[in-house]
Each structure stands twice: as structure tokens, then as C-alpha cells.
Amino acid sequence: MSTILATQSESAADGASKLALRGAMVGIGMIFEETYRPFFEQAYAAGGLYDSRFGLCRVDLAAVASRTGSRAEAYRKSSAGKVHPFESFTGADATAQLLKSNVDFACVATPDNRHFEAAKAILAAGKHLLIEKPSVLSLDELDELEKLAVERGVLAKVVYHKLLDPDHKKLRTLVVDDELKHVNNGYCTLLEPKSISGGQFAEWIVGRNPGTYVAVHYIKLIDFTFGGRLKSVTCTGQRGLVGPADGPTWDSTQLRLIYEYPDRREAAFDIHTSWVTPDNFPGYVEQEVQFRFDNGVWNAHSRKRGIECTIEGSTPFKRKTTMNNHYNGTFLEPWGERSQRGYGIEVIERFVRELAYVEHGGAKAGRDRRLEEVRKLAYNDIAADRQTVAAVQAMEAILAKHAAGTPNCVVEVDHGAGGLVLFAPGTKEPEVLYSGKVNSSR
Numbered sequence: 001m002s003t004i005l006a007t008q009s010e011s012a013a014d015g016a017s018k019l020a021l022r023g024a025m026v027g028i029g030m031i032f033e034e035t036y037r038p039f040f041e042q043a044y045a046a047g048g049l050y051d052s053r054f055g056l057c058r059v060d061l062a063a064v065a066s067r068t069g070s071r072a073e074a075y076r077k078s079s080a081g082k083v084h085p086f087e088s089f090t091g092a093d094a095t096a097q098l099l100k101s102n103v104d105f106a107c108v109a110t111p112d113n114r115h116f117e118a119a120k121a122i123l124a125a126g127k128h129l130l131i132e133k134p135s136v137l138s139l140d141e142l143d144e145l146e147k148l149a150v151e152r153g154v155l156a157k158v159v160y161h162k163l164l165d166p167d168h169k170k171l172r173t174l175v176v177d178d179e180l181k182h183v184n185n186g187y188c189t190l191l192e193p194k195s196i197s198g199g200q201f202a203e204w205i206v207g208r209n210p211g212t213y214v215a216v217h218y219i220k221l222i223d224f225t226f227g228g229r230l231k232s233v234t235c236t237g238q239r240g241l242v243g244p245a246d247g248p249t250w251d252s253t254q255l256r257l258i259y260e261y262p263d264r265r266e267a268a269f270d271i272h273t274s275w276v277t278p279d280n281f282p283g284y285v286e287q288e289v290q291f292r293f294d295n296g297v298w299n300a301h302s303r304k305r306g307i308e309c310t311i312e313g314s315t316p317f318k319r320k321t322t323m324n325n326h327y328n329g330t331f332l333e334p335w336g337e338r339s340q341r342g343y344g345i346e347v348i349e350r351f352v353r354e355l356a357y358v359e360h361g362g363a364k365a366g367r368d369r370r371l372e373e374v375r376k377l378a379y380n381d382i383a384a385d386r387q388t389v390a391a392v393q394a395m396e397a398i399l400a401k402h403a404a405g406t407p408n409c410v411v412e413v414d415h416g417a418g419g420l421v422l423f424a425p426g427t428k429e430p431e432v433l434y435s436g437k438v439n440s441s442r
């Protein structure tokens with residue numbers, strides 16, 4: 001299978017491909033600008049996506065839905081000639097209108113707590129789905145999406161781009177090959193600048209926390225890389241900067257997950273996040289992990305990947321001092337071409353390639369088999385997102401209890417009383433957050 005986009009001259013020589021996938025966006029904010037926009041523009045410029053399993057398949061951005069449409073209009077103006085002409089739907093029923101248009105797949109990039117409704121509508125309309133992380137905020141919602149995807153015979157996938165970071169791929173390779181033996185414990189931190197909570201997300205920040213927004217990257221990394229069974233979740237955090245000190249909006253969170261492995265040994269992981277780090281902090285988004293194994297230690301630090309660049313009047317505000325050129329960077333390639341590339345874009349291309357394989361990778365009679373094959377890819381399928389969603393749901397419930405005056409709750413996973421069971425200090429009766437089983441297969 002090729003992973004190379006067809007070049008402009010190839011596509012021009014071939015003429016328009018007969019195969020096509022029409023894509024849509026629900027939400028076109030920051031992440032659209034960073035990753036989806038370059039993907040759709042590159043696919044357009046290249047005449048499509050080439051893969052030996054299906055040939056050349058055009059990938060068009062056909063429609064977008066957003067609340068006001070102002071960014072869509074600005075993008076329409078700035079992108080003329082760079083992307084397929086698209087329809088823009090706005091208002092409360094924007095997603096419903098969009099789904100009446102002719103699209104094959106839709107990507108959900110709305111704020112974290114607005115993924116479910118859009119995702120459900122997309123699947124119910126029989127369209128393939130790609131959702132930004134975190135997929136949804138509860139297991140009941142996840143169950144509904146999983147069921148709908150199977151009923152309608154479509155893909156339902158989630159974007160966890162950190163799994164495609166070359167450093168994390170290497171970590172997983174060493175774990176799978178048993179060079180790093182049995183993880184015992186570890187920590188991860190991800191610190192976002194104040195401009196995220198105070199500017200960009202200010203409109204939807206009330207009642208939110210940075211854990212759901214970014215700890216989820218590491219919850220998934222830990223779950224996918226080390227496997228095991230999630231046993232319990234605890235969490236605390238701080239308030240007072242983004243919102244009132246006794247309110248429901250969190251400045252920073254500290255989450256702890258306990259996992260158990262088939263040999264009955266356990267590991268603990270602490271994940272610290274914030275969105276109130278000073279804006280002049282030199283890190284792009286400060287990220288650090290350390291995982292300790294029976295026979296080794298893995299350390300990774302986003303500011304120690306090797307770059308430290310100072311430009312008078314530019315860093316660290318306009319341009320970051322320690323830029324992450326692996327996630328998503330703009331480059332002048334040695335052969336003279338301007339490009340934008342990185343694992344943040346690769347993860348979207350990968351989904352569209354999998355989808356094109358399902359729809360166009362052989363005879364119609366083989367579609368179900370291909371669909372099943374692609375569904376088994378655990379790195380992005382919602383069916384494999386259960387423990388991650390369980391951790392997020394537990395964290396949100398613990399923080400909500402804390403904000404309501406009961407800190408230090410613990411959530412047990414697959415306890416006798418239910419799949420997610422919250423225990424509050426000083427209370428005898430636990431609260432069942434989810435009654436089904438979280439780990440049916442582990």
C-alpha cells in the first residue's frame with residue numbers, strides 16, 4: 001500500500017478520477033485550520049489520494065456546518081482555487097441540513113461536549129464518521145454510536161494523533177517487541193497556554209476542564225500502548241483563574257489511572273494538565289512523559305526534541321521557541337516545494353485512505369469484509385475507545401462531585417455494582433455511572 005499522495009502532474013495527466021469521496025466538516029475552528037484544511041487542500045491539489053488498492057480517489061471538501069458561518073465564509077474567500085467549492089450550513093440545524101446534502105463522510109470538530117449529537121446524526125444518516133478526541137463523554141453515548149455504526153454499515157473513527165507521533169510509535173514498538181518489559185508506573189503532563197482558556201475557548205469554557213481536553217491524549221496512549229484493564233480512576237484539580245474558585249470550571253487537573261495486566265500485576269499513571277500556563281512559556285504545548293518498566297525507563301520531553309530557536313520580536317509569541325515540527329509544520333522542501341506536513345495531518349489522511357479502501361478497494365461484494373477489516377484497527381475505532389471514554393466519564397463525574405462540595409471520590413471500573421461505580425468519601429451507597437461492562441473483551 002502506498003502512502004504517497006499523487007502529485008499534481010500525475011493527477012493532471014490522469015484527468016479526473018472516477019472514484020470520489022465527498023467529505024464534510026461539522027465545526028471549522030482551530031483544529032480544522034491546523035490539520036483538516038491542509039489535508040483537504042493537499043488532496044485537492046493532488047487530484048486525490050492514490051493507493052494501489054483502489055487507484056486514484058478524489059477527496060472533496062463538499063460541505064461545512066458551523067454555528068455562525070463566519071469562519072466558513074472567511075475560509076471560502078481565502079481558499080478559492082485551493083479546495084473544492086463547498087456548501088456552508090449555519091445555525092441550530094446546520095448539521096441536519098448538511099446531512100441532506102450529498103456527502104460520504106463527516107468529521108466532527110465541535111467543542112468536546114458537543115460531539116455526541118453531531119456524531120449520532122451523521123451515523124444515523126448512514127455517513128462515515130471521524131470525531132476529534134475525546135470521542136464522547138460517556139459510555140452510554142459510545143454504546144449508541146457503536147450500535148448505529150454497525151446498523152448502518154459505516155465506519156466510526158476517532159482522531160488520536162499522538163499514536164502516530166514517531167516517538168510514541170517507537171515506544172509501542174519496544175513494548176510490543178518486549179524490549180521494554182512490563183510497565184510499572186509513569187507520569188505525563190500536557191500544559192496549554194492561558195490563551196486557550198482565556199481566548200480561543202472562552203466561549204465554551206464554563207464547566208469544562210483541561211483533563212478532558214488534553215489528558216485524553218495520554219489516556220489513549222497508555223491504553224493503546226500498554227493494553228491491560230482499567231481498574232480505577234481518581235482525580236483532583238484547581239480552580240480560581242479561569243472561573244471562580246468554587247465554580248465548575250477547572251484551571252488544571254491531576255488524574256490517576258490504575259491498570260491491571262494479565263499477570264495480575266498493576267501499574268499507576270498520573271496525568272497532569274493545565275490551560276493556564278503563561279503565554280510566554282517557550283514550549284509549543286508543554287508535554288513530558290516518563291514510563292518506568294521492569295527493565296527500563298522511557299523519557300520524552302517536547303522541548304528536548306532538539307529545537308530551540310530565538311527570533312527577535314517573534315518568539316515566543318508569534319513563533320514558538322521550541323516548535324514541534326513533527327505534529328504539523330510548514331516547510332520549504334529540499335526540492336523547492338512549500339509543504340505542510342506532520343502526524344496531525346497524516347492521521348486524517350490515514351482515515352480517508354481506510355475509508356476509500358472500504359468503498360473502492362475491490363468488488364462491491366467484498367465491502368462488508370473490508371469494513372470489518374478496517375473496524376478491527378484499534379488505534380482509531382470507537383469500538384476500541386471504551387476504556388478511554390470510561391476514564392474521561394469517571395474524571396468528569398469526580399470533578400463534578402468536587403465542584404458540588406464532595407472532593408476525593410474514586411471510580412471503580414467493572415465493579416460488582418456496575419461498569420463505572422463512584423464511591424464518595426463518607427457515603428455508604430455508591431453511585432453507578434454506567435451499568436454495562438466496560439471491558440467485555442479484556
Ligand SMILES: NC(=O)c1ccc[n+]([C@@H]2O[C@H](COP(=O)([O-])OP(=O)(O)OC[C@H]3O[C@@H](n4cnc5c(N)ncnc54)[C@H](O)[C@@H]3O)[C@@H](O)[C@H]2O)c1
Pocket residue numbers: 026027028029030031032065066067068069071094095108109110111112114132133134159161200201213
Ligand atoms: N487533535 C488535537 O490535538 C486537537 C487539538 C485541538 C482541538 N481538538 C479537538 O477539536 C475539537 C474542536 O476544537 P477547536 O480547537 O477546533 O475548537 P474551536 O472553538 O476553535 O472551533 C469549534 C467549531 O465548532 C463550531 N460549533 C460549535 N458548536 C457547534 C454545533 N453545535 N454545531 C456545529 N458547529 C458547532 C464552531 O462554530 C467552531 O467552528 C474539540 O473536540 C477539541 O478537543 C483536537
